[in-house]
Amino acid sequence: MHSLIISLQSEFYKSRKTLAFWSSILLPLLLCIAISLGFIFKYQDLIKHPPQILWFYFISPISGIMGSLLLPILVIYNTYAVTNMEYKGDTWKSLFSLPLSKLSIYTSKFLYIIFLTFLTMFLFALLIIASGHAIELIRPQLEFGDYNPNELIFKAFGKLFLSSIGIISIQFLMNIMWNDFLKPFGLGFLLTIICSIMANVGWKYAVYLPYSFPSLTVMNIMSAKKGAELIIFDQAIINSLICGAVVFIIGYFIVAKKTIK
Amino acid sequence: MSNFAIETVGLTYNFGAQTVVKDLSLQVPQGSIYGFLGPNGAGKTTTIKILLNLLQSPSDQVFIFGKEINSNRIASLKRMGALVEQPAIYAHLTGKENLVNRCILLGIKRSKCAEMLSLVGLTDAANKKAGKYSLGMKQRLGIALALISDPELLLLDEPTNGLDPNGIIEIRNLMIELTAKHGKTILVSSHLLAEIERTATHVGIINKGQLLFQGTINELHDLSKPSVKIETDNQEKAIEILSNAGAEIVQKDGQTVSVIFKTKADMGTMNTLLVQNGVTVFSIGKERKDLENLFLDITSKN
Known part of the structure; x- marks a missing residue:
């Protein structure tokens, strides 16, 4: 456990100056600022809507693009960036020649990518809520404060986060196996497009495709807008977690046998 | 208790169908500077990687301080420091940050970094990105990374690569000091005998994966x-x-x-x-x- 904690500390220390780390923070910040500006400048078109709908208008563009493209791409990029740091400096050999268990080195990287994704989703939830209330301060006509969306927003972004675990594990495995940008990135991107389409056309087996999980989650969030209850642990999320656990274990056996040339 | 810091017993290692190390029986006495010599491609780096358990050896063929490496991986690595091939450094971090990161991983006080930087002559470049270091500076940083945990056994794979004559002399003196004053054991590989004949107390000569000579430097002279x-x-x-x-x-x-x-x-x-x-x-x-x-x-x- 101690070696897992210090490996995690090291992951943070190594990546705190990288684009992967900052993109996890800047992405929600910039998107929320952009949408807030839209609300502030176009407020007259929005006055007529009740607060519940205002919140959904704020969330919809973020979660829509998030599910179909942004979340998978963010995960694909973060996974690549965190593993590529070791390939780039040829540092796998020094990591594995330290008195640390291979399991803790492997787990810390996996957990760190999960943490970065969690950080982005958490910041999205937090910044959306903060932005809504900030907009009301500037444009009191937009009465965001009359509806409390906190639970729904945290549930939605929590669910989006959980839907990405399956993709994280697959991308992580691909990056561990290949010292390459194109293979994991290209394959991940292709799978995202195909599976997103599968989910959107309502293919019944989409619930078994890890790259469909974020799209399915967004569809679920959108239906909550119409009054349906947002259940976090639906089949897609359970499958995402199962996929994450299974691929993580397979990946460990690959790492344990990995030849550091 | 074995007197050898490193002992391999009939070590054989294959990359697919190719045998890269064949029936290698190294014996590196504690407190020695063991010059591990051989032309390029002789199997030196592969052997060093096996000694670090980066490449998995068959069981009961590699012993570090008398303990079998596969079943005592972490205990063995705790007593070792290594520089393998070109130094493994994070280019986006400064020299000092590279050392701090190693301190985090090894649970060492960060104050040790300044001492190491001074030892390898990188104090002035401590806050410069390691990616902008010259080859010689990277090599020095690699040596500092290997030394920071104060290991009993150092494996240095061609440590003077890219160093200027002054740097080579400094590394040579450092190796002598580490063994003479601090009782360390050093295995240093090279393809040049002249480079290590002044420092090595023992020599092993390898070619095509086979050990051709092993003994003290005097025994080599006697040949x-x-x-x-x-x-x-x-x-x-x-x-x-x-x-x-x-x-x-x-x-x-x-x-x-x-x-x-x-x-x-x-x-x-x-x-x-x-x-x-x-x-x-x-x-x-x-x-x-x-x-x-x-x-x-x-x-x-x-």
Whole structure:
């Protein structure tokens, strides 16, 4: 456990100056600022809507693009960036020649990518809520404060986060196996497009495709807008977690046998 | 308790169908500077990676301080520091941050970084991105990373690569100091005998994965026995005369013949003998093969 904690500390220390780390923070910040500006400048078109709908208008563009493209791409990029740091400096050999268990080195990287994704989703939830209330301060006509969306927003972004675990594990495995940008990135991107389409056309087996999980989650969030209850642990999320656990274990056996040339 | 910091017993390692290390039995005594020599591609780096468990060896073939490496991986690595091939550094971090990161991973106080930077002469470049370091500076940083945990056993794979003459001398002195004053054991690989013959106490020579020589540096010197090189107008006759006189011929070519040197008087006798038998002696002299040639001789035999 101690070696897992210090490996995690090291992951943070190594990546705190990288684009992967900052993109996890800047992405929600910039998107929320952009949408807030839209609300502030176009407020007259929005006055007529009740607060519940205002919140959904704020969330919809973020979660829509998030599910179909942004979340998978963010995960694909973060996974690549965190593993590529070791390939780039040829540092796998020094990591594995330290008195640390291979399991803790492997787990810390996996957990760190999960943490970065969690950080982005958490910041999205937090910044959306903060932005809504900030907009009301500037444009009191937009009465965001009359509806409390906190639970729904945290549930939605929590669910989006959980839907990405399956993709994280697959991308992580691909990056561990290949010292390459194109293979994991290209394959991940292709799978995202195909599976997103599968989910959107309502293919019944989409619930078994890890790259469909974020799209399915967004569809679920959108239906909550119409009054349906947002259940976090639906089949897609359970499958995402199962996929994450299974691929993580397979990946460990690959790492344990990995030849550091 | 084994007296060897490193011991391999009939170590064999294959990359697919290719055998890269064959029946290697290294014995690195504690407190020694062990020069691990061999031409490029001889299997030195592969052996070092096996010693670090980066490549998995068959069980009961590699022992670090008497303990089998596969079943004592973490305990063994705790006592080792290594620099393998080009230094493994994070280019986006500064030299100091690279060391701090290592301190985090090894649970060492961060104050150790300044000491290490000063030791390898990188104090002024501590806050410069390591990616912008010259090859020599990267090598120094790699050595600092290997030394930071104060390991009992250091594995240095061609540590002077990219260093200027001053840097080479500094590393040489550092190795001597580490063994003499601090009782460390160092295995240092090189493809140049001249580079380590001044520091090494023990030498292992490897080629094509096989250990061709292992012993103290003095035992290596002893291999280089002096000989008498004689140039005459009639080689065949000279060889016949010398052989009949009981001289041991070690080398012959079109112009010269070399026999084992015994004494100066014996050398004079050989000269007289040749002249008296009608052979004109153009030159006769004692010569000793230098270690570099000896190394080439040893490695060219397999």
